[in-house]
Amino acid sequence: MSSQTATAVQRPGVAAGSVLVPTLILLAAIVIVALTGAEFRALYTRDPIVPGPGVTRQGWLSDYHAGLSGTPMETPVYFLEGRQPGGTILVLGGTHGNEIAGRLAAAILVENAVVEAGRVIVIPETNASALTHTAPNQGVPDYITIKTPWGERRFRHGDRLSNPLHQYPDPEAHIHYPSGSLGAGSEARNLNRVYPGRPDGTLTEQLAYAITELVRRERVDLVLDMHEARPMNPIVQALVVHERAMDVGAWTVMELQAFEGVSLRLEPSPVALRGLSHRELGDATPTMSTLAETPNIAMDYLRGPTDERLVIEGRDEFMAKAVGRPGLVYVNYEHEKGLHIDDRTGTHLSVFLGLAETLGSFYPDRAVVVRDVPRHADVVRNGVGAYLRQP
Amino acid sequence: MSQTTFTLLVLAVMLAVFMVAWWRKLPNILCMLLAAVAGALAAGQGVPLRHLVEGMFMFFDLVVTILTATIFVGVVRESGALHGLIADLIRWFHKRPVLLLMLMMIVVMIPGGLTGSGTAAVLAVGPLVGSVLVGMGIPVVQAVSIVALGGIIGAFAPPVNIPAMAIANGINMPYAGFTVPLLVFSLVIGLGSALWLGARYVRRDLDVQKVLASMAAEHRQISRLQVYAPFVVVFGLIVLLRTFPELVPDAGVPIIFMLGVLVTWALSPKVQVLRVSKEMLKEALPVAGILIGVGSLVQIMALTGVRGLFVITAITLPDTWLYLFTLVGFALAGALFGSYGSGTVLGVPLMLALLDRDPVMATVGLSLMACYGSLTPPTAVVGFASQVALNHREPYSTVLRRVIWPWVVASVIGILIVIYADKLRFLVVY
Numbered sequence: 001m002s003s004q005t006a007t008a009v010q011r012p013g014v015a016a017g018s019v020l021v022p023t024l025i026l027l028a029a030i031v032i033v034a035l036t037g038a039e040f041r042a043l044y045t046r047d048p049i050v051p052g053p054g055v056t057r058q059g060w061l062s063d064y065h066a067g068l069s070g071t072p073m074e075t076p077v078y079f080l081e082g083r084q085p086g087g088t089i090l091v092l093g094g095t096h097g098n099e100i101a102g103r104l105a106a107a108i109l110v111e112n113a114v115v116e117a118g119r120v121i122v123i124p125e126t127n128a129s130a131l132t133h134t135a136p137n138q139g140v141p142d143y144i145t146i147k148t149p150w151g152e153r154r155f156r157h158g159d160r161l162s163n164p165l166h167q168y169p170d171p172e173a174h175i176h177y178p179s180g181s182l183g184a185g186s187e188a189r190n191l192n193r194v195y196p197g198r199p200d201g202t203l204t205e206q207l208a209y210a211i212t213e214l215v216r217r218e219r220v221d222l223v224l225d226m227h228e229a230r231p232m233n234p235i236v237q238a239l240v241v242h243e244r245a246m247d248v249g250a251w252t253v254m255e256l257q258a259f260e261g262v263s264l265r266l267e268p269s270p271v272a273l274r275g276l277s278h279r280e281l282g283d284a285t286p287t288m289s290t291l292a293e294t295p296n297i298a299m300d301y302l303r304g305p306t307d308e309r310l311v312i313e314g315r316d317e318f319m320a321k322a323v324g325r326p327g328l329v330y331v332n333y334e335h336e337k338g339l340h341i342d343d344r345t346g347t348h349l350s351v352f353l354g355l356a357e358t359l360g361s362f363y364p365d366r367a368v369v370v371r372d373v374p375r376h377a378d379v380v381r382n383g384v385g386a387y388l389r390q391p
Numbered sequence: 392m393s394q395t396t397f398t399l400l401v402l403a404v405m406l407a408v409f410m411v412a413w414w415r416k417l418p419n420i421l422c423m424l425l426a427a428v429a430g431a432l433a434a435g436q437g438v439p440l441r442h443l444v445e446g447m448f449m450f451f452d453l454v455v456t457i458l459t460a461t462i463f464v465g466v467v468r469e470s471g472a473l474h475g476l477i478a479d480l481i482r483w484f485h486k487r488p489v490l491l492l493m494l495m496m497i498v499v500m501i502p503g504g505l506t507g508s509g510t511a512a513v514l515a516v517g518p519l520v521g522s523v524l525v526g527m528g529i530p531v532v533q534a535v536s537i538v539a540l541g542g543i544i545g546a547f548a549p550p551v552n553i554p555a556m557a558i559a560n561g562i563n564m565p566y567a568g569f570t571v572p573l574l575v576f577s578l579v580i581g582l583g584s585a586l587w588l589g590a591r592y593v594r595r596d597l598d599v600q601k602v603l604a605s606m607a608a609e610h611r612q613i614s615r616l617q618v619y620a621p622f623v624v625v626f627g628l629i630v631l632l633r634t635f636p637e638l639v640p641d642a643g644v645p646i647i648f649m650l651g652v653l654v655t656w657a658l659s660p661k662v663q664v665l666r667v668s669k670e671m672l673k674e675a676l677p678v679a680g681i682l683i684g685v686g687s688l689v690q691i692m693a694l695t696g697v698r699g700l701f702v703i704t705a706i707t708l709p710d711t712w713l714y715l716f717t718l719v720g721f722a723l724a725g726a727l728f729g730s731y732g733s734g735t736v737l738g739v740p741l742m743l744a745l746l747d748r749d750p751v752m753a754t755v756g757l758s759l760m761a762c763y764g765s766l767t768p769p770t771a772v773v774g775f776a777s778q779v780a781l782n783h784r785e786p787y788s789t790v791l792r793r794v795i796w797p798w799v800v801a802s803v804i805g806i807l808i809v810i811y812a813d814k815l816r817f818l819v820v821y
Contacts, residue, residue, distance in 0.1 A: 032440055032444065035440055036441050036445075040441070136445050136448045136690060137446060137561070137693060138693055139442055139446075139692075139698075142441065169642070169643040170452070171641040172636065173565070175636055175637050182636070183565055185565070185566075301698070302703060302706070304699045305397075306693060316699075317393060317394035318395075318702070327747070
């Protein structure tokens with residue numbers, strides 16, 4: 001009898017215990033999923049861009065390929081048109097979401113530039129999908145905050161690849177269309193590996209196709225694709241140019257060095273490196289295609305604690321140690337100065353202005369005259385925030 | 392406080408919490424998650440839920456591949472196809488027992504190569520192959536050692552080498568060009584190990600019926616089509632995908648494994664696919680758990696700067712010290728993080744220090760050393776799994792004594808591959 005009672009008492013206890021722990025784990029999982037899910041979901045809210053006095057109209061990238069309409073790749077296209085005729089420059093920011101300086105430079109152009117001759121077309125968030133996530137294993141912040149005279153403005157950090165939720169699974173190997181050259185499977189989500197794109201391809205290929213179409217239909221004379229790179233990457237602090245843009249690029253690099261102290265390497269676009277904007281847009285259209293790279297320590301493997309401060313100030317003791325070793329770091333890094341976001345964003349803006357001025361000098365009928373765009377020295381002196389408008 | 396001191400302190404906290412959790416015999420995934428949380432707290436980051444969850448997805452694709460591959464191996468075993476394959480090998484090669492020994496080694500390596508998991512390989516085919524080896528006259532402890540090394544080298548073999556994938560992923564290098572070097576070295580080391588451990592014991596007068604009878608008693612008599620079709624489908628599609636990527640639509644390797652399961656099921660409808668899948672998922676979950684835990688740990692290491700500390704240490708070490716650190720580091724880290732974890736935690740910083748040579752071959756060498764970490768006690772997941780598979784109840788040290796020399800030789804080969812990576816570049820075929 002007593003044994004039966006003990007069994008009868010024990011069983012519910014065992015049953016309750018066996019249910020309790022899994023239930024608690026399940027509840028904890030639900031709470032964690034809800035909390036983090038909300039945080040990830042918030043990344044789908046676009047960063048505000050405030051059209052400045054020079055913006056004459058705003059379109060969408062799907063205007064050039066209807067397949068993008070309603071997809072996570074849809075992104076605004078800003079037109080800044082002058083009263084005088086001239087050439088057309090397309091500026092791409094955010095091809096890689098995590099390359100912040102290019103995005104900030106594009107935002108500053110939209111919010112400040114006034115075009116007097118020719119026109120400038122700006123896409124500040126070129127791969128909108130890449131801004132809706134951050135890469136596992138990188139530990140980067142999901143937002144960065146820029147201080148401005150009127151308060152703070154927040155930008156998503158993003159990643160270099162399209163969100164895998166929007167394009168899944170990655171293939172075993174990425175096969176570039178149309179060359180057939182091979183790359184890592186994940187590169188199928190890298191906009192700057194899939195140019196010129198195709199209308200019936202993956203979402204990222206369709207995005208590239210829409211940009212190529214824009215270049216064709218708008219008869220773009222010069223493309224500037226604004227990027228950032230790891231300081232340990234040999235192609236950093238550089239202007240990469242298609243052979244058709246070599247003269248304009250070389251002159252611009254020399255002028256920037258001579259008159260602004262902005263030092264960039266001039267890199268010819270490798271013919272065999274397929275899928276990149278500087279190669280494919282130049283090959284597929286008559287445009288002069290260029291790509292600028294500034295150094296961002298937060299993208300490197302060699303970095304200490306990774307937070308907003310690192311992304312913005314670009315100062316890191318490990319990088320300072322590595323600079324002394326030959327063949328490791330490809331930028332002039334001074335620890336006290338760091339690789340500040342003001343310096344990097346200002347470099348992109350000076351590259352834009354330099355290219356526009358050189359284009360006008362070399363091809364007067366294609367001149368693009370722009371005012372109210374800060375140069376490198378202005379941005380370094382006043383900070384990026386001084387040129388961001390209040391939404 | 393300097394950045395180096397700060398990150399060293401964070402690392403010390405992570406290691407201390409990991410060791411305490413490990414000593415308390417918590418599951419590996421919990422040890423890693425607790426270490427990750429402690430590291431974040433020590434670095435003043437609070438409990439960064441977003442980072443912990445995001446890190447868990449670092450190896451998401453790989454986890455799906457392992458889970459589906461393990462289900463495929465289980466279903467193939469349940470259908471009798473694995474049994475049929477081994478029985479055929481015995482019938483065809485019993486007059487050449489040394490060749491049969493080598494074929495048995497390859498049979499253990501195949502599921503390892505497919506799943507990237509030595510543990511899954513030895514659990515899936517270890518009992519069958521082990522009974523054949525014992526039937527061939529090889530002592531049980533030698534058979535356990537052969538199966539364990541088969542699992543280790545299978546995990547190193549192509550197509551799926553998880554440490555190599557992790558290292559490639561960590562330095563933004565495509566996992567391409569690895570097949571030939573991985574195949575060459577896995578065959579040389581795998582077959583060499585089997586011969587070293589077993590050749591002297593194999594009997595020339597092999598009794599086929601006795602060996603066949605010594606295999607697991609329950610098996611179905613199935614046709615050759617039922618035996619070979621699943622393997623042909625899976626291997627055929629993987630080879631086609633890699634050979635003609637522009638012609639074969641790529642829906643992902645997990646889909647290929649699921650197609651293999653469907654083919655097996657269609658040909659052998661009595662197989663209880665759902666039950667087997669559940670059982671195999673239970674077997675694979677610890678491996679998946681380690682990958683999920685490692686992902687979170689690495690994310691927190693990157694967040695707190697500990698990963699950067701590893702990188703700056705590795706790239707500033709003189710070459711001789713770097714090689715010594717590599718040899719000892721992988722052997723020890725294997726006990727803590729398993730081969731997958733050590734591939735990521737140690738492999739990536741080491742690879743960054745070795746970027747002055749052919750990265751594919753250097754990664755091959757590092758991944759070889761990382762894979763053997765699954766033999767390091769007290770974790771020794773593959774070693775213990777082999778003992779379980781062959782019902783071997785003696786202390787693990789008896790197995791360790793047998794595998795130690797093949798392990799040392801393989802590690803030396805690994806470091807030589809790293810040192811002479813440029814000269815071995817001819818093996819890299821894209």
